[in-house]
Amino acid sequence: MTAWRWYWLLWLGAFVVPETIALVRNPKDTLSYAVWDWFGVKAGVPLSHWTVLHVLLLAFMVWLFGHFVFGIWR
Numbered sequence: 001m002t003a004w005r006w007y008w009l010l011w012l013g014a015f016v017v018p019e020t021i022a023l024v025r026n027p028k029d030t031l032s033y034a035v036w037d038w039f040g041v042k043a044g045v046p047l048s049h050w051t052v053l054h055v056l057l058l059a060f061m062v063w064l065f066g067h068f069v070f071g072i073w074r
Contacts, residue, residue: 015031039053039057040054041054
């Protein structure tokens with residue numbers, strides 16, 4: 001394995017540990033809640049009230065999904 005593969009495995013582990021602790025202690029301390037707070041995402045907000053930040057977050061998530069799942073947009 002290359003040094004970069006080890007780096008990404010360590011990075012993933014460094015993410016999983018605090019995320020798991022947050023899920024067990026208080027789910028509002030997870031990365032998801034932090035991102036939702038940064039972008040002003042609130043449950044039940046209709047699409048007509050979305051801001052540019054909402055659209056940017058959606059575009060990033062679509063890219064991330066396509067990139068990881070299908071290996072596109074490299």
